[in-house]
Amino acid sequence: MELCATICNRSLNIQEQCAVKASLVEIKLNEKFKSTRFWGKIFGVQNDYLIIEATTVSHQIVRKYFFSIDGGLRFAQLPIVEPWMKAKCMQIASLFTGVASYVYPDTVQENEANDASDQAPEQAEEQDQAQAADDDRDEPPNSKLELSELDRLAWTVNKISDECHIVPTSSVLLTSSKIMQANKNFVGLSRNDAAKLCNYFHFRTPRSPYAVSQYRKSAAMNDTSFLDSITDDLPNGCWALKAKQCGRKIDIYNLLWSGFQFKYNVGETQFVQAYFGDGIRRNDLVFMI
8 A cells, every 4th residue: 555655745656666566575475474565765865765664463563674776676674773873873964875885984983083182282192191001901992883874774764663653543452462463343443533643553562651551461351552652752742643635534744754654544444654755853843843
């Protein structure tokens, strides 16, 4: 459904739709995931990145992401996100280059070098002596971790999914054996319920205190209130809901990630969401609301 959808006035062309559709089936069979979907498109200066998401849901939600820079003809798996990537990625506010092998300069080391040049000669001499003492030790030097564009792309895709991927209330349930699965009894939201942000939840492992307590409690019957509500997200007002056609069509936008859109038709069990944007988080939104 995401292949043909128009997200934030953008969509895939016919060639991209055909290529991605074939890759969705191939990745699902090769990786043995329960489902695959077109995740979105991140625009770059030289090339754009098409992203496919493969998901398996059981006791937890397991995702893998695949990218393509040739219009969807070939996909490769994105690297695993490591903790050290966050600090480096949060400091970058430039567009993606579209070259997966590009290595970003280390802004932290550059700032330290600039600070060192501004210090007094006495302080610089003391630091040189301390550095010389460290060099005399037998311990090997720390390796420098370089951030490639592929690392940044993996972090960005995972971050957007964590903050934006949502589902309507009661569409996912938790069984008594703590297995998450689609609710076969979900018949869609009414017009009044669909127009309220409180009826949409993050599709991720619960982390808010209330959701975690619901997840951990032992109950004999199936539970549908164990996910994190998007109304608890910060800053307040980072989600926007727009109703069209007398409330029959619902569009939800995440203002932190301009380019994400969730589309839902009242009374239906299916919904569409994807991201078409530059992959830059609007961290200054708190000053604009």
